[in-house]
Amino acid sequence: MSKDYYKLLGVGKNSTKEEIRKAYKKLAMKFHPDRAPNDKKVEYEEKFKEINEAASILADEKKRQQYDQFGADAFRGGGDSSGHQGYDFSDIMSQFRGGNFGDFGDVFDQLFGSGGGRSRGTRARHGADLAYELTITLEDVAKGKKETLHFNKVEYCDDCKGKGASKFDSCNHCHSSGYVKQTQRTPFGIFQQTAPCPYCHGKGELPQNSCHKCGGDGLVRKEKELEVTIPEGVEDGMRLRVSGEGEVGQNGGPSGDLYVIIHVKPHKFFKRDGGDLHITLPISFSQAVLGDDVDVPTISGKAILKVPAGTNSETILRMKDQGLPFVRYGGKGDQMVKVKIEVPIKLTKKQKDLITQLEEEKPQKSFIKKIFG
Numbered sequence: 001m002s003k004d005y006y007k008l009l010g011v012g013k014n015s016t017k018e019e020i021r022k023a024y025k026k027l028a029m030k031f032h033p034d035r036a037p038n039d040k041k042v043e044y045e046e047k048f049k050e051i052n053e054a055a056s057i058l059a060d061e062k063k064r065q066q067y068d069q070f071g072a073d074a075f076r077g078g079g080d081s082s083g084h085q086g087y088d089f090s091d092i093m094s095q096f097r098g099g100n101f102g103d104f105g106d107v108f109d110q111l112f113g114s115g116g117g118r119s120r121g122t123r124a125r126h127g128a129d130l131a132y133e134l135t136i137t138l139e140d141v142a143k144g145k146k147e148t149l150h151f152n153k154v155e156y157c158d159d160c161k162g163k164g165a166s167k168f169d170s171c172n173h174c175h176s177s178g179y180v181k182q183t184q185r186t187p188f189g190i191f192q193q194t195a196p197c198p199y200c201h202g203k204g205e206l207p208q209n210s211c212h213k214c215g216g217d218g219l220v221r222k223e224k225e226l227e228v229t230i231p232e233g234v235e236d237g238m239r240l241r242v243s244g245e246g247e248v249g250q251n252g253g254p255s256g257d258l259y260v261i262i263h264v265k266p267h268k269f270f271k272r273d274g275g276d277l278h279i280t281l282p283i284s285f286s287q288a289v290l291g292d293d294v295d296v297p298t299i300s301g302k303a304i305l306k307v308p309a310g311t312n313s314e315t316i317l318r319m320k321d322q323g324l325p326f327v328r329y330g331g332k333g334d335q336m337v338k339v340k341i342e343v344p345i346k347l348t349k350k351q352k353d354l355i356t357q358l359e360e361e362k363p364q365k366s367f368i369k370k371i372f373g
């Protein structure tokens with residue numbers, strides 16, 4: 001029986017180690033015995049072994065070369081009738097037991113030598129990150145804000161202190177050390193290593209009971225209250241990271257982070273452009289002509305704007321540093337005021353007389369005279 005290892009993994013003869021690794025991973029996930037339908041257990045296990053056999057040869061440069069030259073027969077004999085020569089698949093199988101696919105990487109590491117893998121059960125897991133959507137006003141942006149957030153997150157169970165049980169027996173399998181010595185035969189040779197005890201998952205003790213509150217996994221969902229400071233000048237869509245306030249990690253892994261996603265409500269009068277604020281200000285005809293000191297709303301209260309004499313409608317006047325703080329660089333933007341001259345509709349008799357007097361000056365006529373002589 002001569003097997004085509006390349007065909008088994010569905011890769012070409014010139015494929016790179018990385019391509020082989022990927023193909024192996026895909027197939028190993030697919031034909032994992034724990035995923036087999038009940039009527040196909042044997043078939044899956046057989047296929048899974050074949051995939052591992054192929055990978056154990058093709059992942060090893062030297063063996064791959066031998067295989068390319070002599071075929072699968074190069075690895076037969078030596079009293080090993082299984083044909084899985086030089087590799088102990090029961091080791092791999094035992095590590096896959098329990099259906100913990102998240103730890104698949106451990107087995108790849110052994111096959112493909114990226115190193116650093118540990119057995120399942122004790123691997124420290126980073127807690128999940130959380131997102132909190134917070135809507136604030138433009139006034140909040142100007143001043144900054146302290147906000148108390150209420151949200152649910154996974155934390156350690158108080159009843160069992162995250163251990164999942166209140167009473168423990170010491171683990172006899174590993175003499176409470178949490179570790180066992182293992183001899184591993186891999187494509188890269190035989191070596192001994194200490195591995196987390198498969199019975200107690202490296203904890204050195206076994207739960208006698210199961211915590212009623214958390215059902216034994218040591219984690220519960222809790223309502224949390226957290227005060228955060230929203231800095232001045234934040235922008236719509238910005239994500240503020242609150243380090244370590246996400247969900248708790250497992251097996252001593254670090255907690256996730258909380259992201260506060262900022263939404264800024266549009267303002268009735270002010271339009272934001274980065275640090276600058278834009279506003280339209282109605283002024284009277286006489287204020288435009290003669291100039292005036294005008295009260296103007298700003299985001300942080302009232303301020304006085306000097307409208308110079310002879311200001312045209314639509315002129316934009318700048319009020320320095322009356323905009324929003326810049327969240328990153330410090331300093332402030334400006335307020336840009338677009339003046340709009342309001343033409344009076346209802347006039348008193350006196351006003352009418354005055355306008356009529358003004359009209360007699362006829363600025364248009366002198367304009368026409370300038371052009372046409």
Ligand SMILES: [Zn+2]
Binds near residue numbers: 157158161211218
């Ligand atoms: Zn508990």
Ligand SMILES: [Zn+2]
Binds near residue numbers: 200202203
């Ligand atoms: Zn143990």
